[in-house]
Amino acid sequence: MKRLIIRKKSRKNFLTYGIVVAAYVALMAVMAAGAMPSAIQGLLVPMCAYIIAAVSLNLTVGVLGELSLGHAGFMSVGAFTGCTAAMALANSGMPSWGRMAAAVVVGSLLAAAAGALVGVPVLRLQGDYLAIVTLAFGEIIKTVVTNLYIGIDPQGLHFGFLKPDIGLGKGGKMIVNGPNGISGIEKISTLTAGFLIILLCLVVIFNLVDSRSGRAIMALRDNRIAAESVGINATKYKLMAFVLSAAMAGAAGALYALSQNTVTASKFDFNTSILILVFVVLGGLGNMLGSIVAATVLYILPETWLRQFSDYRMLIYAVVLIGMMLVTNSQKVRTLLGKLLPQKKTKEKEGQGDA
Amino acid sequence: MPELKFEKGKMVPVPSHSIIPERDLGHAPVLECSHLGVDFGGLRAVNDFNFTIGRTEIAGLIGPNGAGKTTVFNLLTKVYTPTRGTILLNGMDTHGKTTVQINKMGIARTFQNIRLFSNLSVEDNVKIGLHNQKKYSALEGILRLPSYWKKEKEAHERAMELLSIFNMEYMANWRAGNLPYGAQRRLEIVRALATDPCLLLLDEPAAGMNPAETAELMENIVKIRDKFQIAVLLIEHDMKLVMGICEGICVLNFGEVIAKGTAEDIRSNPTVVEAYLGKKGAQAC
Ligand SMILES: Nc1ncnc2c1ncn2[C@@H]1O[C@H](COP(=O)(O)OP(=O)(O)O)[C@@H](O)[C@H]1O
Numbered sequence A: 001m002k003r004l005i006i007r008k009k010s011r012k013n014f015l016t017y018g019i020v021v022a023a024y025v026a027l028m029a030v031m032a033a034g035a036m037p038s039a040i041q042g043l044l045v046p047m048c049a050y051i052i053a054a055v056s057l058n059l060t061v062g063v064l065g066e067l068s069l070g071h072a073g074f075m076s077v078g079a080f081t082g083c084t085a086a087m088a089l090a091n092s093g094m095p096s097w098g099r100m101a102a103a104v105v106v107g108s109l110l111a112a113a114a115g116a117l118v119g120v121p122v123l124r125l126q127g128d129y130l131a132i133v134t135l136a137f138g139e140i141i142k143t144v145v146t147n148l149y150i151g152i153d154p155q156g157l158h159f160g161f162l163k164p165d166i167g168l169g170k171g172g173k174m175i176v177n178g179p180n181g182i183s184g185i186e187k188i189s190t191l192t193a194g195f196l197i198i199l200l201c202l203v204v205i206f207n208l209v210d211s212r213s214g215r216a217i218m219a220l221r222d223n224r225i226a227a228e229s230v231g232i233n234a235t236k237y238k239l240m241a242f243v244l245s246a247a248m249a250g251a252a253g254a255l256y257a258l259s260q261n262t263v264t265a266s267k268f269d270f271n272t273s274i275l276i277l278v279f280v281v282l283g284g285l286g287n288m289l290g291s292i293v294a295a296t297v298l299y300i301l302p303e304t305w306l307r308q309f310s311d312y313r314m315l316i317y318a319v320v321l322i323g324m325m326l327v328t329n330s331q332k333v334r335t336l337l338g339k340l341l342p343q344k345k346t347k348e349k350e351g352q353g354d355a
Numbered sequence B: 001m002p003e004l005k006f007e008k009g010k011m012v013p014v015p016s017h018s019i020i021p022e023r024d025l026g027h028a029p030v031l032e033c034s035h036l037g038v039d040f041g042g043l044r045a046v047n048d049f050n051f052t053i054g055r056t057e058i059a060g061l062i063g064p065n066g067a068g069k070t071t072v073f074n075l076l077t078k079v080y081t082p083t084r085g086t087i088l089l090n091g092m093d094t095h096g097k098t099t100v101q102i103n104k105m106g107i108a109r110t111f112q113n114i115r116l117f118s119n120l121s122v123e124d125n126v127k128i129g130l131h132n133q134k135k136y137s138a139l140e141g142i143l144r145l146p147s148y149w150k151k152e153k154e155a156h157e158r159a160m161e162l163l164s165i166f167n168m169e170y171m172a173n174w175r176a177g178n179l180p181y182g183a184q185r186r187l188e189i190v191r192a193l194a195t196d197p198c199l200l201l202l203d204e205p206a207a208g209m210n211p212a213e214t215a216e217l218m219e220n221i222v223k224i225r226d227k228f229q230i231a232v233l234l235i236e237h238d239m240k241l242v243m244g245i246c247e248g249i250c251v252l253n254f255g256e257v258i259a260k261g262t263a264e265d266i267r268s269n270p271t272v273v274e275a276y277l278g279k280k281g282a283q284a285c
């Protein structure tokens, strides 16, 4: 049975903010003490990027109720445009955090534009067309970036498609090099930046959801016909949620790219889109904290603890997936967990909720 | 018909015999349909539907199952595009308008198969109805500007006020999908009223309600009409309700209007008795 009473969302929102801030403080403390294993240290910024990607996809899937199978495509747009911007600014004398911020802004703006490009024709239609079109979008972006050449020389940026010869002048430098992607990236994204972007995304999503526009978006999810019958413009609000989600994925992509030596188009393929979707589904639709936890656990585990199982790694990973699915979606397991937790606390909470 | 009680007692109950209530004389009708019709493939679901509703009239649309009553509502709200005919709302042609525009022009409705935003709270359902009444932009909401707090407060107060019509304020935080059936129907009415309509369409509002609930609903429909000064068009199978509060009744059968008039006219109309009420039903009325 579902909950009869819907409690004020703000408490859960503050819990989410609190956990994110606490995790940041804890990680910084461990790093300051020099106790962080180097294998994990390098995974932290990408982990933030995956958390942002998961939270943003949850806006589309959980809040808007539309299926997107090409979320990595928007990350790709953000990664390549953002990284290009950061590299173009390399000699501008900007501090590294400024270049990173510029990369994130450029990446999210262009990903938002890509989101609008996909969303405007598709979100007008009723039905599950978005899944098909975003699936195609992810593949198209991968192919486009694989054949894209961008370089910079004193005259400015040069672009080329399919052919590597883009007429770079003296002192010119390739940035995006077709199938080889971008290499020699200066790793300027930081854990602090990652957590700030996570917090920013959470604030935007939580404040949106608890506002007139967010309610309109959820109304469309629950019942489109009824939503239109009370005067809600379906296309406008679907587009709003979808473009915002794409922009956040773009920011995630830029953050990710600037934490790697090399990025290639194939990094953001269908598998990555599905991986992010798995984070969202296992964390619970519409549950941002769930997405954060799922993304953290499922990103860090295969890279670290599961390494010891070598060949059996993916087998164990599958078991973990099934286990998480049971925990998050089965009422029996939840009641069981509820019984294991101290009774007093739950009662207290309920009392507050009724008041 | 049970005696109608009015909370504020400012309105005089309208005698249920006149098609157009006295105070409506001199006003343009709120809705005028002429030769309205729609085909689904070869099926003429509605044909040559002519009907007029006065500004504060309670009108009934009755007929056997599959007669095309819900289809008429879907035509009025542009869920379906009419194949033939015109719909004038407050004298304005609604040709080419969308469902959203129709709601903004003043028609609000409920659904035969309840369509609530079932994962959201009761209060949020009403606030969604207030979407075009308490407006502020998404950016104002995300940035929590003063306009956000002001409009949200107004929306909350208005939602509570509307819920109080059915004494449902205490359910404000309940999940809409978990409400008892009758309360879900009432919430749909509240949500429709939140959009500030001039014409309220109710599709089988008493379906699934017990006699006590139905009697209360009858009172409330009249109360809503009096309080908001709006027209109500309702589809209903409960003859007690229809005959009790509808000032004008239209009977549909196989998509065609077979009778129009007051409760008295309909009750004594032999075509209606044959097509719809049946001999026993006619005696019961
Ligand atoms: N979208 C549709 N497509 C095809 N036939 C429809 C559609 N909607 C309604 N109908 C048909 O129109 C007729 C009237 O249906 P409806 O208006 O729902 O009847 P009711 O008077 O019981 O509300 C029925 O025969 C129904 O099958």
Ligand SMILES: [Mg+2]
Pocket (backbone or CB within 6 Å): B069, B070, B071, B112
């Ligand atoms: Mg019907």
